Amino acid sequence: MSALRQPATDAHYCVELERPDDFDAWRTAARALVQARVPPDAVSWREPGGVGDLFAAGGCALPAPPPAAAPARASKRFLDLARHAALHRDPQRFALLYRLLWRLQAKPGIMEDKADADIAAVENLAKAVRRDSHKMHAFVRFREVAPGDEPEAGPHYVAWFEPEHHILRANAGFFVRRFANMRWSILTPAGALHWDGEVLEEGPPALRSDAPCGDPTEDLWRTYYASIFNPARLKVGAMLKEMPRKYWKNMPEAALIPELVAGAQRREAQMVAAGALDFAERPQTLDSLAQAIHACRNCPIGTLENRAVAGEGPHGAPLMIVGEQPGDQEDEAGRPFVGPAGQLLDRHLERAGIDRRAAYVTNAVKHFKFVQRGKRRLHQSPTAKEIDTCRWWLESERALVRPRLVLALGASAARGVLGRTVSIARERGRPIGLEDGSELWITAHPSYLLRLEGAAQEQQARLFDADLAAVQARLAELAG
């Protein structure tokens, strides 16, 4: 064993590599050196542009391996790792790889020993190279150049990129496979690649000014970048970890970053303020609820010249009747359903045998929404968002009154209870189960009957009566 470790000669060898990424040349030389049993400290490796070695005064021819020498051994795992590590810009990489190859001859299993210093060093080199390649796949940005004198060739796409390691040539395949039917060039400070759709050519080192300086599509891309960013989730550290600043100068979208970050906290604060609803604790009694709604300014209706109209009726009423919103007369009186629609409702309730005084009567929206026309205040329908905002009050009322049955008059009332818009024609006449175990019945709003005339009114009045009768029957059933 020790005899094998003995250097065959005490000469010093120097291997000159023609290119800094020439792994195959390193491999050929390393194989010959191992076979000639030249130990790692008797070899120095030189790449173009690299500094000379103190001991390697002159170029030495490689030793001829002894005729019966065993072939050099290297595991697949070593080769995979070495192929990547050889592209690192560390000038010591070839020496390190040779030292590891040398040790591998005596201990083939050494590659598994992750705690070994040489293995760890080679793994780190390979990792850095893989990361650099991956970032090249990701961050190369092509710019379109109009075809010029040969329009049939189609546009030419040119990119400027500055890799950290010697990875350009090794990654040509990726771009060829991806953009096989496109004319493209990648220019770097260490060399260039050109693909014309059929043949890949290498070019000399390039300058940034050789690449085009813009592309109209970059405006679209920047717009996309700014729009897909969610300012509510700023995590600058996570971005910097994967996209360090050194890459920014060649990425058109990166110019936006400082502005997006600065604006983010401001934008989120605005968003929250715009949607901020000042709901306190839910009121514990109907009286405190009636007090609280007067102060509600959570939607614009609350800021009009009007007053809140609370629901009325006994605590524990089995039936809750929900209308849309107070009208002109309700707003004056401060009580629900006292205007023309209320009077019509009272007549129909009486006909159906429902006692209004035993029911809790309220509205989906607590304030009167209107526009002023001269002396008159004209009713305006609340928007879906306003109904949803006011839903919090209706839910509080339901929680306090705990009706077994809720009768919603019209689509707004139904949305106030359900949180979604439903079709009255489709949903009327049958119960809809609610989360708290009570049930919802939906019918038209009496003001709808007021707007109709003749046969249509008679027909709708009949339907309305039928709905009320069904509700009365169901109430009797629930009570019995």
Place this chain on the structure above:
Amino acid sequence: MPALTTLEKLEILADAAKYDASCASSGTAKRNSTGGKGIGSTEGMGICHAYAPDGRCISLLKILLTNHCVFDCHYCVNRKSSNVRRARFTPQEVADLTIAFYKRNYIEGLFLSSGIVKSSSHTMEQLVETARILREEYDFRGYIHLKTIPEAEAELVHRAGLYADRVSINVELPTDAGLTRLAPDKNARQIEGAMGRTKSDIVEAKDAKKRFKHAPRFAPAGQSTQMIVGADGASDADIVGKASRLYDRFGLRRVYYSAFSPIPDASAVLPLKRPPLIREHRLYQSDWLMRFYGFQPAEVMQAAEPDGMLPLDIDPKLAWALKFREQFPVDVNRASREQLLRVPGLGVKAVNRIIASRRHRTLRLDDVAKLTVSIARVRPFLCALDWRPVMLTDRADLRSMLAPRAEQLELFAA
């Protein structure tokens, strides 16, 4: 109103899509554009072409075909009753934009979703048409992820799988009650029915591929889903349970968690405050524990506090280890792979390296330090040749020793 320019439409429709968490482009069949007419390749590993300041990767052109919607889901910025600007792309416009971006190496492909216009089937047809133009007319071989619509005809959903690498249907909320309350137009059973059909399509296509070389591929990157966290009252235990049921029943590749974030023109039913982003992170960590570390869902739930929430200050694996201290310390030189995977601070890679290395030497603490990220973190739970934590594992203040210190650093001086 004047017609919107492409730039304005892109602004509106990308903005509307940003609440979808997924941007993955990995794990699909390998292919490239040599021998074809167009461009595009997928080589297994996804590529993140940029990162936004929210730390999320931008791998795909993620947009909606339109943000008009007839549904009224409370958590969604595009719901019918929301007061946002609306826009609409044609399938051709989206295909052209995808190609223009891809040629400049901005993206890996397209992630297309849409608000529901006219009907679910009409919308699904438009999504499929976009994918068809890309695949058939442009011979595009990059990545396509299509959102499918559970209410659409099954045949259309099936066609989506033939063009796309991945299809997804969002379950939206972890509980059925939450869905009924916040997404009144959606139906949990319909969503799961569609997931079930997609699963059997995927299984069938894989099976056919084994026997017939030219059998068509069906969503080779599988299906995924997304859940919104913090918009309803579901606890972390509910969410972990739901996710593990989804993985089991539908063979999902991924369940994404999206911390509900305040949206412009928010519905009044929603909580206004966003859940801490770290909660989303803890859920992803628990997801990892189930998928790569051999934890059962019930064990992950053991790491939660009595109210069903995972601790926010420490990760769920550490929380579990602190609760079950009798299982530690484990001996790095003898413990099984399963035991090592339970050690907080040891990842799958570190465990692989420990197991490979200990065949060659008996590991000392210094050796372990070379194989892991932070030896200080794992030390209390390990024995090595020259190391025994003695009292450390039993210390009452171990949690505060290991929990990261609260810090508020200015990461970006802008």
